[in-house]
Amino acid sequence: MIGMVLAAGAGRRLRPYTDTLPKALVPVDGETTIFDIALRNLAAVGLTEVVVVVGYRAEAVQARQAALESKYGVTLTLVHNDKAEEWNNAYSLWLAREHFARGVLLVNGDTVHPVSVEHTLLAAEQAAEHADAGIVLALDDHKTLADEEMKAIFHEDGRLAKITKLMDPATAHGEYIGATLIRPEAAQALADALQATFERDPNLYYEDGYQELANRGGVIRGASIGQIPWVEVDNHADLARAREIACHY
Template sequence: MIGMVLAAGAGRRLRPYTDTLPKALVPVDGETTIFDIALRNLAKVGLTEVVVVVGYRAEAVEVRKAALEEKYGVTLTLVHNDKAEEWNNAYSLWLAREHFARGALLVNGDTVHPVSVEQTLLAAAQDEKYADAGIILALDDQKKLADEEMKAIFTEDGLLQKITKLMDPETAHGEYIGATLIRPEAAEALADALKTTFESDPNRFYEDGYQVLADRGGVIRGASIGNVSWVEVDNHDDLARAREIACHY
């Protein structure tokens, strides 16, 4: 299994930081960036081969590549998304299909969370309850939800039924936090679902690909991360929150 980070996004709501940097390289703890935390977490759980999908301001990642590899003891493979400023991230993840075919622990490059999230997903993968799941989603079932979150509903048997931002928060079982364990046996079906997703609308999220896969009978389950401090960094308020919590990891 490998680590994987989606770091192609522009993060326009974080300007002026993102005038010259991709969102993943915005600092959240001194010089430590969101990307640093992602790599540190993956390395801590033994995933030292990491594939990174880059796009907007990719050169900023490229110039730091050697230093990051040395600092965290990882090997980075960069996958370039030439449509990162035009299309959404369903296409980004699809571009890495040959890599997640080996099995991957995927994290979004704009999510600040502790290593316990990666540990939860890897532990779930060893749990008999998740033996049939090709995909395991990290789920926050503690926080109060609003309109912006990527919300999910599961059946009584624990199978993903619906995942979307466009859902009544009161009906959701929790928020998908942007971390996924992808088993090798699910890779081909996931790649096809992602292709269907971005071909129908390039502006759709990779989570829409999860929905397509679930609708086709793919087994996707959620693993609760417990009471964990984390944040998806979309705007300056989120960045302030990230800077409050990142120093404690």
């Protein structure tokens, strides 16, 4: 299994920080960036081969690649998304499809969370209740939800029924936090579902690809991360929260 980080996004709501940097390289703890935390977490659970999907300001990641590899003891393989400023991230994840066959632990390049999330997903890989799941989603089932969150509902048997921002928060079982375990056996089906998703509408999210896969019969389950401090960094208020919590990891 390898690590994977989606770091192609522009993060326009974080300007002026993102005038010259991708969102993943915005600092949240001194000089430590969101990307630093992602790599540190992956390395801490033994995932030292990391695929990174880059796009907006990719040269900033390339310029730091050698230093990051040395600092965290990882090897980075960059996959370039030349449509990062035009299309949404269903296409970004699809571009890395050749790496799915090894199994991946995927994290979004705008999520600040402790390494316990990675431990939770790797433990789920071995758990009997997730044995049939090609994909396991890290789920916050404690947070009070609103409209912006990527919300999920599961069937009584624990299989994913629906994942979208566009649902009544009161009906959701929790929020998908932007970290996923993808087993090798789910790779081809996920790639096909992602392709169908961005070909239908290039503005769709990779979570819409998960929905497509679930609709096709793919088994996707959730794993609770417990009550931990984390944040998806979309705007300046999120960034302030990230800076409050990242220094405690």
